[in-house]
Amino acid sequence: MISEQLEQMNADTFATQLKHEPITILLLSVTRTETTDQSRRLRDTRHQLLDLWDQIHLTDPTPAVICVDALLGCIKVNDDRVMVRPGSERVAGAASVCLLRILSGVGPGSGVVGGTRRRYTGVIPCRVDFEGPFRYSMIAFHALLIDSRERWPFEWMDYEPCAQEYASFANTLVQVAYNRRRYGKVPRWVLRFSLHSLSQDPPPPDSVVADCLSIIAIDLGCDVSSVKSVALDERCVDT
């Protein structure tokens, strides 16, 4: 399993082999960091991910495959519930967040999605629920990988992340919206995210509100090139 390999491999060797340093180092770092407190480790993982989040720009399918293999190696499916194996939380979290980042940057017909989907859907059924601290990242990439004709309902009702995570997640969904809109429609679960977020009282951070409005603008067919230059972070709308 990749997660075991990650534990055993030398970081430099692994990075060279995969020809992609940020994601490899990320995965390695989260598996090798030793702290005694589980919740603190998870928090550290989140911060590491968020720091690296902006550095990850991937179109090469290899990192996506690494992530999905890493993820599949540390989860189990039981009664349509996907659970992370004890002790593998950080790898699962890192892999799922990175996978979402990668998938958000490509269109639905790309080789990255195709290759990842084949691996993923061979193990994970369409209608599942996820547990754990990275649940919503998992939900998001799951929605990107399953057959779009399958309606897979889930609710954002319990989604209450910290401000930093919220901002990053919303930012990624703008990218999802943009890339999916180019090839058809903005996924309804992304619009549901906007509806949920904009319904909050008090409202979420300004950047999240801006990203939710951008998602709506994209779905309405507005000229997103002008959105890109002002309201959105440029990295989100990669024209």
Added chain:
Amino acid sequence: MALTLISRELKTMVEADEDSIHQKRKAITAFFPYAFWRKRDGQHELLDTIFHLFGAMVIQMRHETLGLPLSDGRMFMWRRIGPLVATLLNEESPIPLKQAIILASPYLPWKNFTNNKNLIRLWGAAASTVPYTNDIGRSVVDALLQIADDPSLQPHIPAGTWSWLTKQPSLPPICLGRFRGSTESIVRAVRALGDIEILKSYLLLIWSEWDEPRWIGLYEMDALLREEFGGTGMGYHRQDLLRRLDYVLGRLDLGPEHLHPGPDTRAVWRMKEEYGKLREVLLDVDGEVTI
């Protein structure tokens, strides 16, 4: 910037065809809460634009489905809006927000809220707390009749909410509540309230040159007129009803070209016949009383 783009896009959509608007209903619904919060901050423009869009959508839907019941899929707002609506109608919610949701209530997909009966109670309670205007009255009556059209929702309408009918707000030519509001089930429900003022107001509201009454409701109305509006004490109620029927028949006599957007030639012909029958029933009852 995104906000400016959305605002501009929504304004141009008012003129768009039904399919174009319908395809974007999820995005428009997702934008809805933002427009609400802006209204709370004193900015009405966004919400007004959305209401214009709703109005345009309803008019176009009505054109397409004239004489046919609207399917749930053609309802405008996305059913996902339910939790927000419940939040806005909460007792602690400020009046301007309640006001806004009451104004939006005719466009909500009530049939999709069958699992949230409490929403109807909240809606009824909220309506009673906002200051009355004709727009508010119109929205409450429109939504009330839509809710009443669903057998699983109708029993959950708070009894006091029916009294909104007595305010007799002027309903617009295109009104889904009135369009759906003449079924046998609703006629029976209103009658069961045992309040002659509510019953008369209901009839005055749903008898209209803009909508063809449901056939099944007409049979019920025939019996209703004879049983409820007979007797000497009912004379002025019968006169009110006759005046309304005369007005509606007079408008129908002008022909469909004067009823735009409204019923087509065949529907006008049927409506004249049906309203004419109701008028005969009333005159018949009136004559029996006089004799």
